[in-house]
Amino acid sequence: xxxxxxxxxxxxxxxxxxxxxxxxxxxxxxxxxxxxxxxxxxxxxxxxxxxxxxxxxxxxxxxxxxxxxxxxxxxxxxxxxxxxxxxxxxxxxxxxxxxxxxxxxxxxxxxxxxxxxxxxxxxxxxxxxxxxxxxxxxxxxxxxxxxxxxxxxxxxxxxxxxx
Amino acid sequence: xxxxxxxxxxxxxxxxxxxxxxxxxxxxxxxxxxxxxxxxxxxxxxxxxxxxxxxxxxxxxxxxxxxxxxxxxxxxxxxxxxxxxxxxxxxxxxxxxxxxxxxxxxxxxxxxxxxxxxxxxxxxxx
Numbered sequence: 001x002x003x004x005x006x007x008x009x010x011x012x013x014x015x016x017x018x019x020x021x022x023x024x025x026x027x028x029x030x031x032x033x034x035x036x037x038x039x040x041x042x043x044x045x046x047x048x049x050x051x052x053x054x055x056x057x058x059x060x061x062x063x064x065x066x067x068x069x070x071x072x073x074x075x076x077x078x079x080x081x082x083x084x085x086x087x088x089x090x091x092x093x094x095x096x097x098x099x100x101x102x103x104x105x106x107x108x109x110x111x112x113x114x115x116x117x118x119x120x121x122x123x124x125x126x127x128x129x130x131x132x133x134x135x136x137x138x139x140x141x142x143x144x145x146x147x148x149x150x151x152x153x154x155x156x157x158x159x160x161x162x163x
Numbered sequence: 164x165x166x167x168x169x170x171x172x173x174x175x176x177x178x179x180x181x182x183x184x185x186x187x188x189x190x191x192x193x194x195x196x197x198x199x200x201x202x203x204x205x206x207x208x209x210x211x212x213x214x215x216x217x218x219x220x221x222x223x224x225x226x227x228x229x230x231x232x233x234x235x236x237x238x239x240x241x242x243x244x245x246x247x248x249x250x251x252x253x254x255x256x257x258x259x260x261x262x263x264x265x266x267x268x269x270x271x272x273x274x275x276x277x278x279x280x281x282x283x284x285x286x287x288x289x
Contacts, residue, residue, distance in 0.1 A: 022235060083186075122197070138201040
C-alpha cells in the first residue's frame with residue numbers, strides 16, 4: 001500500500017523540500033501542500049518511470065556533488081581560455097567513445113549530464129544497447145586520456161553509488 | 164562588515180559578467196554547431212552561478228534574510244542545461260545523418276539514431 005502510494009520516496013522527499021524552498025517560508029500549511037505535491041507528482045509521472053532507483057551509498061552522493069562542482073568551475077575557466085586564446089585552426093575537436101559499465105538508466109542519465117557540464121565535453125548520444133556513450137570534445141590532445149578521466153572520475157563513483 | 168560584503172558581491176558580479184560575455188563570444192567565434200554547443204553549456208554556468216552567489220551574499224549580509232531561491236535556480240539549471248544540450252546534439256545528428264562522421268561503436272549495436280534498440284525477447288533468452 002505504502003509502496004503504491006509513494007513509488008519513489010526520494011523523489012517525494014525532494015519535491016517537498018523544493019516546494020518549501022520555493023515558497024521560502026516554513027509553515028504547516030506549506031508543509032502539507034508540499035506533501036500533497038510529493039504524493040501527486042510521482043503518481044502522475046509513475047508510468048514513465050517504472051523502475052525503482054536505488055541509491056546504495058548516500059554519503060558518496062555528497063562527495064560526487066563536490067567533485068562535480070569543482071570540475072564545473074575548472075571547466076568554465078578552461079573553456080573560456082580556449083574560446084579566448086586559441087585560434088580556430090588550432091582546435092583539435094574530436095569524438096570520443098566511452099564504453100560504460102553502468103546499467104541503470106538513472107546512473108547513465110547522471111553520467112551523461114555530468115559529462116555535459118564538465119571540461120570541454122558534451123555527451124551526444126548512446127549506442128542502441130546503451131553500452132557506450134558518444135562524447136564530443138571541444139579540444140583535446142589526448143582522446144584516450146579524456147576517456148579514462150571520465151571513467152575514473154565519474155563512472156567509478158557513480159558505480160559505487162548506484163550499483 | 165557591509166563593506167566586505169559589498170566587495171564580495173561586486174567581485175562575483177564582475178566574474179559572472181566576464182564569463183557570460185565569453186560564453187556569448189564563443190557562440191560567434193566557434194565554427195560548427197557541435198563546437199558552439201560547448202560555449203553556452205559551460206562558460207555560462209559560471210556566469211549565472213556568479214550572479215546567484217552574489218545575490219545570496221547580498222540578501223544574507225545586507226538584507227539579513229536567507230533566501231533559498233538561488234539554490235533552486237542552480238538546481239533547475241543543472242537539470243535542464245545538459246538535457247537541452249543533449250536534445251540539440253541529437254537533433255543535429257539526426258538532421259545531418261551520414262554527413263557528420265561518427266566513430267564506430269565497439270559493441271554489437273550501432274548508435275541510437277542509426278540502429279534499433281536490442282529486442283527485449285532476445286535479451287531474456289540470453
